[in-house]
Amino acid sequence: MAIPIQWNEAGLAPAIIQDASTGRIRMLGWMNREALDLTIRSGVVHFFSRSRQTLWRKGETSGNELGLVSLATDCDRDALLVRAEPVGPTCHTGETSCFFRPLAGEEGADPALDGALGELARVIRDRARERPEGSWTTHLLDAGPKRAAQKVGEEGVEVALAGAAGTDRELVDEAADLLYHLLVLFESRGVPPGRIAAELARRRRPAGKGD
Numbered sequence: 001m002a003i004p005i006q007w008n009e010a011g012l013a014p015a016i017i018q019d020a021s022t023g024r025i026r027m028l029g030w031m032n033r034e035a036l037d038l039t040i041r042s043g044v045v046h047f048f049s050r051s052r053q054t055l056w057r058k059g060e061t062s063g064n065e066l067g068l069v070s071l072a073t074d075c076d077r078d079a080l081l082v083r084a085e086p087v088g089p090t091c092h093t094g095e096t097s098c099f100f101r102p103l104a105g106e107e108g109a110d111p112a113l114d115g116a117l118g119e120l121a122r123v124i125r126d127r128a129r130e131r132p133e134g135s136w137t138t139h140l141l142d143a144g145p146k147r148a149a150q151k152v153g154e155e156g157v158e159v160a161l162a163g164a165a166g167t168d169r170e171l172v173d174e175a176a177d178l179l180y181h182l183l184v185l186f187e188s189r190g191v192p193p194g195r196i197a198a199e200l201a202r203r204r205r206p207a208g209k210g211d
Helices: 033-042 111-130 136-143 145-165 168-189 194-203
Strands: 013-019 025-031 046-049 054-057 066-073 080-086
Touching (some): 111 136, 145 168
């Protein structure tokens, strides 16, 4: 099946890599038809190097691969959006994202804050796979969804108490505990936490429609 991409004069298209869990932009690369085909067939993101004029697989030397989740084109079909599950940092500098040098906007704003819950979800998923001994996450996952759900209930009460009569610090601490245990519950149930964002987006209404 022909891929409906409008390649540039060099036979390339820019590929924006987005973390599927956090929504954070990880990097920008370039793909040609072969790199795109390899990405689709292998499930691992490949690019075309303009400097070396050759195909390359992200993580082939570092191990920091990008597992394909989904692919889309923009309205003009001349750019690609690749949603991926990253393994480790994406930037060759060791930074999570290649986009870490601020040029404008709020001073001190950290783009990683937008994806903090997604990063936490990834850590929990790693614990689920590795099951390190002595880990509270491992203990909860081994105990099953009912135990994780019980902890969500307990932490919800703590958040309510802190919100009603506690300090701001106590409220933040208890809310962090609640969000952590909620993500453990999602992992225990096998429900991708990205479905929360999808549901919130579905519920979004235009301004003035009652929200």
